[in-house]
Amino acid sequence: MERRVFLTRILQLAGLAATPAIAAPVKVRKHLLQTSPVAGFQYHQGETCWAELREGAALSLAREAENRHDARAIRIEWQGRKLGYIPRLENTTLASLMDRGHTLTAQLSARRESRDPWQRLAVSVFLAG
DSSP states (O other), X not given: OOHHHHHHHHHHHHTOSSSOOOOOOOOOOEEEEEEEEOBTGGGTXXXXXXXXXXXXXXXXXXXXXXOSSOTTEEEEXXXXXXXXXXXXXXXXXXXXXXXXXXXEEEEEEEEOOOSSHHHHEEEEEEEEO
16 A cells, blocks of 8 residues: 555544545434423324324424413424424423524324323434434
């Protein structure tokens, strides 16, 4: 191997070379913060996409600081459709983290047939890091 190629590869491995090395997949750790039912499921679009929802599906979380019912409101969405909210009694820490710029991810952790809308869906919330 040429000396120049050798030195370039060493520098790439150290992260000092101008040309990128072939990167190994980066594992993003996520820490489970909580699992909660979805509040307000019966009032939003959950019923219209019920048949499509699967456990493990990625969900989106969005802060609604201007929500007139709850200043700490966190909306839960699936593919742009509002499913409901993190319950008011369980959203304080999550809202604080989001307000400070932390990225939270969520996934559907349970999908159950039930007459009680509080039992139908559960969401797990994770902190990336």
